[in-house]
Amino acid sequence: MRRAVAPLLAVTVALVLADSAVVTLALPDILRHLDTSVAQVAWVLISFNLVLALVAVPTALAFTWVPPRVLSAVGIAVFAAASAGCAVAPSIEVLIAARCVQALGGALALLGCLELLVAEYGERRGLAAWVTAGVVGTATGPVAGGLLTEAISWQAIFVVQVPVAALAVPAALAVRVAPVPTDRHRPAVRPHLTLALLSAALTAALFLLVLLLVDGWGRSPATAAITVSVVPVAALAARPLARLLRPGEEVETAVGCFLVAGGLVGLAIPPSAHLAWTVAPQALVGLGLGLTIDRLTARAIHLRLPRVEHAGWTIGARHVGVVVGLAILTPVFTADLEDAQAPAQEAIASLVLDAPLPAQDKIALARALGDELTAQQGQVPDLHRVFAAADLAPGVRPAAAALERDLDSQLERAATRAFRDSFLVGAGLAVLALLSVVVPRPGRRA
C-alpha cells in the first residue's frame, strides 16, 4: 500500500487536470442526451475551468490552518462524489452544478497532492512529479474523454474517475506532512502571465482541433481521440530533447511558445481534410507544451513559500488562460461557422447545377439536400443520407457518387476555413506568451 501512495496521488493530479478538457469530445453527446443548447453545453467545459481558476488561490490559504492530508482527502472525496454526480446528472443544470463542485474539490485535491508528493519525494522530485502528472493529464484529457465516449458513453468519463479518486483518499490520509510554513514570497508574475497566455493558446489547439475533427470533418470521437494523441506523445518527447541540448530555462520556454504558435498556424492551413495533415502541426504543439508548461510551473513554485499558495497561483493562471481562451475563441469560430454557411451553400448549389445528372434527379437531390441543410441548421450536415435515399437509375449512380464526394469536400473546405481564424488567434496568443518571455524585464540589462 505504501508504495502505491505517491502514484495514486499523481494519478489524482492528472485526473483533476484532465477534467479541464476531458468533456470536449463528449459535448455533442451531452447536448443530445440532456436535450440542451450549444451555449449551455459549453458551460460544462467553462464552469469547471472558471471555478478552478477562481478558487485555487483562496483554497491555498486554507492549507495554513488545516493539515494538508486532511484537506487533500476532503478535496479528493468531494471530487469523487461530484464526479459521480456528473455521471448521473438528469439535466444540464445539475451537470454544470456538479462540475462546479468537482472543480472545488479538484482545487483542494491538486494543492494538497503537491504538499503530499513533496512530503513523499522531497522538494525537487515531488514538484517534478506533480508538474509532470499535470502536463500528462492536460494533454491526455481529450483523448481519454473521446475514447470513453465512443466506447461506452459520456457518463463513463465521470464514472471511471470515482474508484481512482476513492482509492486516493486513504492514500492522502496515510502521508505525514509538515505544517505549511508561514513565510511568504511574492508570486512570480511573469511565469504566470506566460502560463495564462500559453494555456489560452493550448485550449485553441486541443478544443478547436477536436471540434474540427468531429463536427467539421465528420470523424468519430474515437478517431479524433486517437488523432489528438499526437500532442501528449510529442510532449513526452520534448523533455529528452531539452535534456540533450540544455538550452537554458528561458530559451526553452521561448522555443516552446514558438513551437505552439507554429503548430497552430499549421493547423489553420491544412492542405486537405486528411488526418495526416494534422500530425506534424500537432507534434509542434506537443513539443511546445512539453517544453513550457512544466518549466513555467516549476519556475513559479520552486523555492517559493508557501509552496501551496504559489501552486494555487499557477493553477489559477492556467485556468484563467483556458477560460479566456474559450471566451475569445468561442465567439470567433461561432461567427466564422455562421459566415461559412453562405459560401458552402453557394458551392453546393453550383455543383448540383453543373452535375452531369438528368434534370429530374438534380431537382430531387436539390430538394433533399435543402431539407437536410435546414434540418441540421448550425451543424455540418450528413449528405450521405440524402444520396443513400435517392431513387437514382443505375446509369447515373457513378455521377451521383462523384457529386456526393465533391459536396463532402466542399463541406470539409467550408468547415476548415471556418476554423482558420480561431487557430490563428490561438497562434497569436502563443506569440504573446513568447513576447512575455523574451521582452526584457524593466531595469534588467541585456
Add this chain to the structure above:
Amino acid sequence: MSARAVALPGIAAALVGGVLAVQVAYGGGSFEPLRPRAPCAARTVVSQSEGIEALTERLVLIAVDRAACRLDVSREAFLLDVAGPGVRSDAEVDALRAALHDAVAQMKADDTLPPASDLVDEALDAASLNGLLEAVIRALPDSAIDAALRTDDVLDRAIDDLDLRALLADLDDQDELEARVEVAVSAAVTDSLVARVRDLI
C-alpha cells in the same frame, strides 16, 4: 552565443518552417469552398436529359446566368435568394423574365432550339385533352406542326404567361424553378397546337 544556446531555437525554426512550407506547397491556405464564378462569365450549358426536360433545363440555366449577370450577383447567390423565403423584388422578377427571353434568343441564335414537332408527343402525354383532339394532333405530320408553330414563339408566349412573382414566392429549392418552367412549356406547346387545330377546324 554558444552553439548549445542556438541549437534548440535553430531546430525549432527548421521544424516550424519545414512543416509550414510543406503545407503551403501542397495547397495549405487555399483549402476553401469553391468560389462562384463572376456573374457574367461565359458558361457552357449542357443537359443530360431529353425532350422538353432538356430544353427547359438549358433554358433555365442560361436564364439564371443572364439574370444573375443583369443583377450583378453570382448565379448561385441569385438562385439561393429566389429559392429562399421572403418577398421577391421587382428587379428580380423583371431580370428573370428578361433573362428567360434572352435565353430563348440565344438558343435560337445558337440553333439549339428543337423544332416544335420534337416536343409535341411529350406535351400531349402531359396534357389531358379529349381523345379526338389528341388523335388529330398526333396525326399531323411534323412538317405541318413546324410550319404552324415556331419553338421560340411558343417559349416566348409561355414566358410571358408565367406568373413569375407567384412562382418565385412558392419555390422550395433552387432547382424547382426548372420543374415549374417545364410544366409551363409543355402547357404552352399543347395550348398552341390546340389553338391552331381549332383555327383550322
